[in-house]
Amino acid sequence: MEEVKVIGLWTSPFVHRVIWALKLKGVEYEYHQEEDIFNKSDLLLQYNPVHKKVPVFLHGGRPVVESGIIMEYMDETWPQNPLLPTDPHARAMARFWTKFVDGKMPNIYGFYKRAGEEQTKAVKEAQECLKILEEHGLDEEKKFFNGDKIGMTDLSMGLLVFWLEATEEAAGVQVLEADSFPRLHAWIRNFKEVPVIKENHPDKTRLVAYFKQLRDKFIKPATS
Helix, strand or coil, X not given: CCCEEEEECCCCHHHHHHHHHHHHHCCCXXXXXXXXXXXXXXXXXXXXXXXXXXXXXXXXXXXXXXXXXXXXXXXXXXXXXXXXXXXXXXXXXXXXXXXXXXXXXXXXXXXXXCCHHHHXXXXXXXXXXXXXXXXHHCCCCCCECCECCCCHHHHHHHHHCHHXXXXXXXXXXXXXXXXXXXXXXXXXXXXXXXXXXXXCCCCHXXXXXXXXXXXHHHHHHHHC
16 A cells, blocks of 8 residues: 655644544554644645645655545545545535534634633634534534544534633633533534544643643733
């Protein structure tokens, strides 16, 4: 089998999507390089010259970029343990919700860069996005977004688990309240219990410290 490598960054939920997908499929890979977002490597710029971002997925030396595209590439290359449903409509919906959460990420995470009244507004904006997922994306009778088996949509929604928890703690607010989002909380519990997720996620203490440091960079100039 041709060699598989990943260029990534430990804080990135997009990189973790790819790693989770590889492990769910049982594909061996090498975590080739940890990137510094403030000092991007020549290797990253060589393999992703357009967006200059991680993850970069290398298969036989050929790069594939953008986490959603990478996961679909995996499904076409390694059909075992498919990440997308076989039903065309279900596949379309999986792509829709993946695109939705990626597009709404700045709205969902905007609160941790703000303080005071602006933060309060940003929390409400994040909750409005999450309410759409709660009411329209999840079926309370299903464990995961596409049924009883974890798939691409769930991996994409992983940014609502470890990363949202860490940013909430770093910013000192609660966004994903249990009483307001029971379906999402049930999904989070199911998601965390999947062995691949349980064994491969960023350390919370380290992630909180990282987001606190980032928050200081955003807040201090605005309040000084």
